[in-house]
Amino acid sequence: MNVIITGSNRGIGKAMVETFAASGANIWACARKATPEFESWLNTTAKTNGVWIKPVYFEMTDAEAINAGIQSIIDDGQSIDVLVNNAGISTVGLLSMSKVEDIEKLFEVNYFAMLRVIQKVSKRMSRQKHGVIINMGSIAGIEPQPGKIAYGSSKAAVMMMTKCLAKELGPMGIRVNAIAPGPIETKMIHQYKDEVLEKLASETSLRRLGRTEEIARVALFLASDQASYINGEIIKVDGGR
Amino acid sequence: MSNIEKLKNAFVEGLEIPVEEVENATMDGVEKWDSIGQMSLVAIIEDAFGIEFEPDEVMQFTSFEAGKNILKNHNIEL
Numbered sequence: 611m612n613v614i615i616t617g618s619n620r621g622i623g624k625a626m627v628e629t630f631a632a633s634g635a636n637i638w639a640c641a642r643k644a645t646p647e648f649e650s651w652l653n654t655t656a657k658t659n660g661v662w663i664k665p666v667y668f669e670m671t672d673a674e675a676i677n678a679g680i681q682s683i684i685d686d687g688q689s690i691d692v693l694v695n696n697a698g699i700s701t702v703g704l705l706s707m708s709k710v711e712d713i714e715k716l717f718e719v720n721y722f723a724m725l726r727v728i729q730k731v732s733k734r735m736s737r738q739k740h741g742v743i744i745n746m747g748s749i750a751g752i753e754p755q756p757g758k759i760a761y762g763s764s765k766a767a768v769m770m771m772t773k774c775l776a777k778e779l780g781p782m783g784i785r786v787n788a789i790a791p792g793p794i795e796t797k798m799i800h801q802y803k804d805e806v807l808e809k810l811a812s813e814t815s816l817r818r819l820g821r822t823e824e825i826a827r828v829a830l831f832l833a834s835d836q837a838s839y840i841n842g843e844i845i846k847v848d849g850g851r
Numbered sequence: 852m853s854n855i856e857k858l859k860n861a862f863v864e865g866l867e868i869p870v871e872e873v874e875n876a877t878m879d880g881v882e883k884w885d886s887i888g889q890m891s892l893v894a895i896i897e898d899a900f901g902i903e904f905e906p907d908e909v910m911q912f913t914s915f916e917a918g919k920n921i922l923k924n925h926n927i928e929l
């Protein structure tokens with residue numbers, strides 16, 4: 611299985627690289643910029659698991675860069691079996707304190723960049739007549755919260771996009787699903803103060819934040835043939851709420 | 852293989868029609884040329900010619916003739 615993972619250098623994306631590589635998958639690990647640490651980690655992970663992992667660098671706000679990055683993957687000439695759209699940004703802010711331009715920027719990364727990647731990759735998958743696309747939604751796109759207008763709406767859009775695409779691409783043998791994580795311990799969530807983190811944990815039935823690998827394992831399941839009849843679903847992974 | 856042959860082959864592969872029917876093929880007249888057939892046909896042509904259709908070209912692509920014009924716009928001689 612050959613897999614594209616965006617936002618692969620930290621947080622949930624990093625756990626995805628580890629989980630998919632451990633299952634024997636080859637990976638195009640997409641990130642914004644090259645660093646020696648990232649590349650050496652990719653090399654070690656590839657060697658340990660006997661797979662190849664190729665870094666692909668592009669900035670998600672730059673349409674041409676996305677195009678060039680995905681084209682370089684297509685030019686590898688390998689089958690693209692799975693696309694995990696994981697890169698994303700989060701903000702918190704009441705509308706009265708938010709600039710619409712900033713909300714646009716957030717949508718550019720969380721929604722439009724994802725669409726651009728899918729538009730290009732799904733053409734390749736439709737040629738192959740198979741493929742799996744996994745998008746990162748969020749509980750924030752399901753449960754309304756003050757301050758989450760931008761992030762929550764962008765993730766709601768991602769999840770509706772997922773359902774529509776499942777219908778459009780299903781006939782071509784492409785499954786499209788989304789994962790809606792609850793609060794997961796990553797840098798994204800550490801923008802909050804400790805009291806907020808405690809509150810977030812207490813809102814879950816399991817009374818704790820999620821771990822990155824708990825999301826990665828669900829992505830691996832959705833990517834696998836174990837999930838061959840799951841299409842157009844939003845899988846909540848939030849410890850119970 | 853000439854470019855026109857490559858284009859005809861794409862129609863044969865993508866829409867599963869005999870080569871003799873390709874020149875008169877239209878979206879309305881070919882059973883497999885629905886939105887799904889369109890997507891695989893476009894993907895095959897893009898691969899064959901190393902080009903990328905713009906979304907409005909995909910919209911305009913409703914016949915073999917229209918396909919030829921799109922390729923000409925991409926400076927492909929037929």
Ligand SMILES: NC(=O)c1ccc[n+]([C@@H]2O[C@H](COP(=O)([O-])OP(=O)(O)OC[C@H]3O[C@@H](n4cnc5c(N)ncnc54)[C@H](OP(=O)(O)O)[C@@H]3O)[C@@H](O)[C@H]2O)c1
Pocket residue numbers: 616617618619620621622623641642643668669670671695696697698699700719746747748749790791792793794795796797798799
């Ligand atoms: N953590 C949570 O609680 C949680 C909950 C629900 C959903 N999610 C979703 O899960 C996904 C991963 O989240 P995470 O917690 O792992 O976040 P994270 O630790 O902040 O990592 C985000 C990743 O996205 C990349 N990225 C952001 N903006 C980019 C851009 N403009 N161009 C290219 N790459 C960009 C980052 O690259 P850089 O390192 O270069 O910035 C990083 O690799 C996101 O879609 C997020 O919305 C997370």
